Amino acid sequence: MQNQRIELLKKLLPGFIPLFVFIAIDEIWGTQAGLYAAIAIGSVELVWIYLREKRFDRFVVFDTLLLVALGGISIFLDNDIFFKLKPGLIGLILCAILGMSSFSKLNIIGAMTQRYMKGMSLSEAQMNHFRRSMKLMFFVFLFHTVLVFYSAFFMSDAAWAFISGGLFYILFGVVFLFEFIKQKRTQKNLEPEEQLPVVDETGKVIGKAARSACHQGEKILHPVVHLHVFNNKKAIFLQKRPMNKLVQPGKWDTAVGGHISFGEELETSLKREAWEEIGLKNFSAKLLGKYVWETELEKELVYTFVSYDYQSINLHSEEVEEGRFWTSAQIKKNIGKGVFTPNLEHELKLLKF
Known part of the structure; x- marks a missing residue:
């Protein structure tokens, strides 16, 4: 993500070169000479970018034409205030783009990233992180734009x-340095954590993420296993979640439910979770199917299994407060009353129980 933002910055910065050329030459030979030089530099940039990247950089054109318009008005009216306001106007445009991309559904920066960096795709989690970074840049550049307008009217030419x-450039550097340090600290803090596979909706592994990152609302799709256990009377075994659980405390849930670790096979995960949660071993299970389950905190690809081998159930884990078999009548009597987790109620429909 850090490299992607740097690449995007590299795409935008050439548009400001004509402005800096004007500032340097204006100090020595005056406004008119500065304008001629800026136009020349802008034209050379356009040709160079087109020959190298086969694209027409509209931002360089916009910056150069705005420079010519405001500089020309400044010369014509013999008042340089119009030219001095030009960086502030560009700042307002940048703030508008960043504001819409950060605080609305119209993500202009995201669309620009996809266009300029073909072949690159951003996951939902990466896009959420990108939006947080854009919010920071929005407030930083809003501050810079206000300073530009203030300096144009009340400060010296050198200060302006x-x-x-x-x-x-300094503000850009500070923003990226802050994001870089923040990212490194986050990675360091997450190093000891269990890594979970990141998957697409077919179950194909496309990456990995720390366990905590998957439960912070970023909706990183990761796989889990659920096991429903029935006895010979067709009653279903449920476990009661402890009150100290962050999600759905004190409610009755699937007999077995847990995450698949990165690099772990589906069957291995099922057997491990069955033993850890309800002491079940030496059992056979049938895959009922898989589906995507999404809450405010997470997004899971759930593999649902069914087993009729219940004899070895032995609750020995602090993760399970209580466990017992429920008949179909008992289940139907308590559906929709907050006794069961929403995920369990969803799966009971799939089981037609």
């Missing part, structure tokens, strides 16, 4: 030149 030019 630094604020509208060098300070822009």
Whole structure:
């Protein structure tokens, strides 16, 4: 993600080169010479980018034409305030784009990223992280834009030149340094954690993520196993979740439910979870199917199994407060009353229980 933001920045920064050329030459030879030089540099940039990347950079064109328009008005009216406002106008445009991308469903920056970096796709979690970074940049550049307008009216030419030019790069650097350090700290904190596979809806593993990252609302799709155990009277075994559980405390749930670890086979995970939660071993199970289950905190690809080998059930884990068999009549009597977890009620429908 950090490299993607840097690449996008590299795409945008050439558009500001004509402005910096103007500032440097204007200090030595005046506004008119600065405008001629900026136009020349902008034209060379357009040709160079087209020859190298086979694309027409509209941002360079926009920056150069805006420079010409405001600079021309400044010369015509013999008042450089119009030119000085130009970086502030660009800042307002950037703030508008960042604001819409961060606080609305119209993600302009995301669309630009997809366009400029073909072949790259962002997961939902990566896009959420990207939006948080854009919110930070929005407030930073809003502050910079206000400074540009203030310096244009109330500060010296040298102060305005630094604020509208060098300070822009400094702020970009500070933002990226902050994000880089934050990302490194997050990775370091998550290193000891269990890694879970990240999958698509077919179950294909496409990456991995820390367990905590999968439960923080970023909706990283990861696989879990559920096992329903029936006895010879067709009653179903359920476990009661402890009150200290973060999700659905004190409610009755599937007999066995747990995460598949990264690199772990589906059957291995099922056997491990069955032993850890209800002490079940030496059992056979049939795969009923899989489906996607989504809550406010997570998004799971659930593999649901059914077993009729119940004889070795032995509750020995602190993760399970209580366990017992429920008849079909008992289940129907308590459906929709907050006794069962929503996920269990969903699966009971699949089981037609």
